[in-house]
Amino acid sequence: MQNLDRIELLQSLPAEERVALAAQCAWRTFAPGEQIVDRSGDCRDVYFVVEGSVNIVNYGVSGREVTYATIEAGEYFGELSAIDGRARSANVVANARCLLAGLSPSRFQELLMRHPDITMQVLKRLVRIIRVNDDRILDLSTLGAVQRVCQEILRMAEPDPITPKSWLIYPMPTQSVIASRVSTTRETVARVLGHLTQEGMVAKKGKTLYLRDRAGIEEYIRTLAFASSSGQAASR
Template identity: 75%
Template structure:
């Protein structure tokens, strides 16, 4: 049965309420690598990721792909166009085989108006996106490629629930995905990860990258800034 029980945004609703929303959705399966949404298109549905993964992408003038984020099962996308009625601000590609449920703009807006907690969750998510993009714009304007890779690793890292004062990234994105996020090459990402690993600042096990000493990585970024004549970045 097609349902939205694993969608985080809808967790506060009852099973009956989620089923009612599911009945208003159109459902579609996408293959890995298939285009889901194209930038600038005039569509306004919100998509719930019922299974699989998708990547939010854009392309520069040269054609280089820039990945903004990867979303997995239980997450959603497309809310910006649903809120303001504008064209899509980015493209979306299937990173794996995925099942999506698309909810029309009017139904989504009704959901927000009827559920203030869900509306606040959407607003908080939009605020986070703005803050992250502000940071990335600043990084592109002030940091070299090696520093940008380090900043992205620290941005993705979350506290290790097992080891105190340790941070981790799970699942660790591919080097190509990280490169596209910070506008550099996969080779640069590989070189940075190799250096950080050699100096004991990170350790990769399976799909997890452990940041053993986040403060040392921050010092490393600032040291590069000093040696290149940049102003050291303050802690965020």
């Protein structure tokens, strides 16, 4: 359905405004793996993910893919270029079959000017992205690959809406996606998940990863850090 009713950013708009906004969008469907945005391209539109999901990715000099984030249905991407008019900061690839609604920069800026509450939501999202990226930069500078995988699992986890004081990740990204986010290999991610599962700290059911022992994962990270620092001290 070509409507924007499920886009979280637009929930505060009256229904008739969402209908009018949907009519201003360019609607397209993409197949899994199809490139949506090329960082060298000229398009500056904002995209609302109505169905499916997309991956925000870049490629190293060696061609290695680095995944920054997965944008699910109900979310949006592309706001940076729509706001400042500069080139894209990353590529975007369909993670699954998806339906997207593209809104031109001028229309998006007009939306922000007319609705301060929507502007504030965009600002909060940008702040959240900066904080997450700051954490990842610190992780890359100070943690080993196994620790980074564990840290990313903790970062992705959200409170379980059914079980109090429990955490889960849904949908759980593929091992390749997690590996690209923390600059390691899929094999390392598989090994870490296998260890955490064997120790009863996590359990996977379908597309959900349940964190059975969040404190245990945090302690595991600290143990690895201590072992690493002790090893470095002993080698001096």
